[in-house]
Amino acid sequence: MTESGESSGNMDMANRGEASEGIEKADRGEANEGIEKADRGEASEGIDKTDRGEASERKQMSRFKRQAVKVEEAQQRLLAAADGLALGSELVPLRAIGGRWLAQTIAATSDWPPFARSGLDGYAVRAADIASASPGTPATLRVVDSVAAGELALATVQKGTAVRIMTGAAVPKGADAVVMLEQTAEAMLADGSSAVLIKHAAAAGQHIAPQGEEFRLGGALACPGTLVRPGHVALLATFGYAEVAVGKRPRVAIFATGSELLAVEAPLAPGQIRDSNSYMVAAMVEQSGGVAVMCGSLEDKPDAVEAALASVWDDVDLIVTTGGVSVGDFDVMSDIIRSIKNNSVSGSEDANRVLFDKVAMRPGSPTSAVMLNGKLLLALSGNPGACFVGFELFVRPVLLRLQGASEALPRKVRAKLRTAVNKPSPHDRFVRTTLISTEDGSLHADPLAYSKSSMMASIADAEGLAIIPSGSRGAEAGDMIEVIIIP
Numbered sequence: 001m002t003e004s005g006e007s008s009g010n011m012d013m014a015n016r017g018e019a020s021e022g023i024e025k026a027d028r029g030e031a032n033e034g035i036e037k038a039d040r041g042e043a044s045e046g047i048d049k050t051d052r053g054e055a056s057e058r059k060q061m062s063r064f065k066r067q068a069v070k071v072e073e074a075q076q077r078l079l080a081a082a083d084g085l086a087l088g089s090e091l092v093p094l095r096a097i098g099g100r101w102l103a104q105t106i107a108a109t110s111d112w113p114p115f116a117r118s119g120l121d122g123y124a125v126r127a128a129d130i131a132s133a134s135p136g137t138p139a140t141l142r143v144v145d146s147v148a149a150g151e152l153a154l155a156t157v158q159k160g161t162a163v164r165i166m167t168g169a170a171v172p173k174g175a176d177a178v179v180m181l182e183q184t185a186e187a188m189l190a191d192g193s194s195a196v197l198i199k200h201a202a203a204a205g206q207h208i209a210p211q212g213e214e215f216r217l218g219g220a221l222a223c224p225g226t227l228v229r230p231g232h233v234a235l236l237a238t239f240g241y242a243e244v245a246v247g248k249r250p251r252v253a254i255f256a257t258g259s260e261l262l263a264v265e266a267p268l269a270p271g272q273i274r275d276s277n278s279y280m281v282a283a284m285v286e287q288s289g290g291v292a293v294m295c296g297s298l299e300d301k302p303d304a305v306e307a308a309l310a311s312v313w314d315d316v317d318l319i320v321t322t323g324g325v326s327v328g329d330f331d332v333m334s335d336i337i338r339s340i341k342n343n344s345v346s347g348s349e350d351a352n353r354v355l356f357d358k359v360a361m362r363p364g365s366p367t368s369a370v371m372l373n374g375k376l377l378l379a380l381s382g383n384p385g386a387c388f389v390g391f392e393l394f395v396r397p398v399l400l401r402l403q404g405a406s407e408a409l410p411r412k413v414r415a416k417l418r419t420a421v422n423k424p425s426p427h428d429r430f431v432r433t434t435l436i437s438t439e440d441g442s443l444h445a446d447p448l449a450y451s452k453s454s455m456m457a458s459i460a461d462a463e464g465l466a467i468i469p470s471g472s473r474g475a476e477a478g479d480m481i482e483v484i485i486i487p
Helices: 002-037 053-062 071-083 230-238 277-287 302-315 332-341 384-402
Strands: 089-093 122-125 139-147 161-165 177-180 184-188 194-198 220-222 243-247 251-257 291-298 318-322 353-356 368-372 375-380 412-417 428-437 443-447 464-468 480-485
Touching (some): 071 353, 071 368, 071 375, 071 384, 122 139, 161 194, 220 230, 251 277, 251 302, 277 291, 277 318, 277 384, 291 302, 332 353, 375 384, 384 428, 412 464, 428 480, 443 464, 443 480
Parallel strands (some): 251 291, 251 318, 318 375, 412 443
Antiparallel strands (some): 122 161, 122 177, 139 194, 184 194, 353 368, 368 375, 464 480
């Protein structure tokens, strides 16, 4: 009985073991397949090159009570925070305002043109005097004066007379048309005085720019929040604006966290890499109109990071960090953000609050933003690709809004996807891409290789971020998608 029972028990255990192993393998296979097709988490984007899966990500994220927000919601929260941190304006010399945002309404200080002027070289005439002129029977007019740009004619154009005129010169009194030089010939009257033969008739107003044709006195030229382009500079100079009020440039402290980071000039060491993120972010800050304040790299120690932040607090308007925002044991920015979330930071609730600590996006879902002692801090991923995407989606709009830009969010276009991106994702995916204009006028998006979160090879070539919608299929070649334009 015992022998049989033991045998039966052993067989039962063996069978159950084999069955369990088989089921476990099947379950694991199905689970792995499902996880792979759904959400492999930020790790699959290159953080540790391990597929932790959706369930693993939920477990890790719940450890910090993180709730993902949509990209659009995160952007709106940031812009609302930026609106409360207005930096004001400053008067800047005209020669230095290109690329800045206006902080005042610009109005015409005179009519433009301020006088009726000639559009070309020729003769100022009365249209009635040459109404019948033709190459075969030209009209003969006495030339009574000559006027160049910047001068005024001394003579009045009367019946049977003309004034030689240059481009841009004020049209003399009495004239109502200008005939181009190529339609005339020099002549001489019987008394030896100068004359001109007009070979074509002209309508009143021909080749004359009337006073106020482009602008009237007091008319608006540009409004606050306008990006000053070279054309605006020309207008401002035209109307006498030697100085212009523009939004102040935000000063941005840039920190990279990570004990593995070396200075750019340092030789590589085992297990360490040079800090590239800080320099990339600094270049993007300057491109966005800000002033980059390079603060170096920090070890993964909360006290050291907090001390470093405090050291620049009064000198900057915005803080951007890279790295340390995921769920690893040494992700120091997550610790700081969690302390704000748990109300462990002294100060008012409004001055210290988490705007978001997870975004429904790939790459860079741990991207976070907080108000810390009344100052905005954006914590980007340490992976170069995710850091780049996070800046374009969140930091650049904040910088533009702080300078008063009326349109701060990234510009989007529609394009046809040239190569399939069939990697499923529970969140929208932002894929680096080039843009190709075809002969038929359509725009194509061609995703770049080496575009994992941890890879930087394709960042320099990226002209846009192809938005691949969330779901189980990704996007197929030929699909129409939205693309964010990279400045």
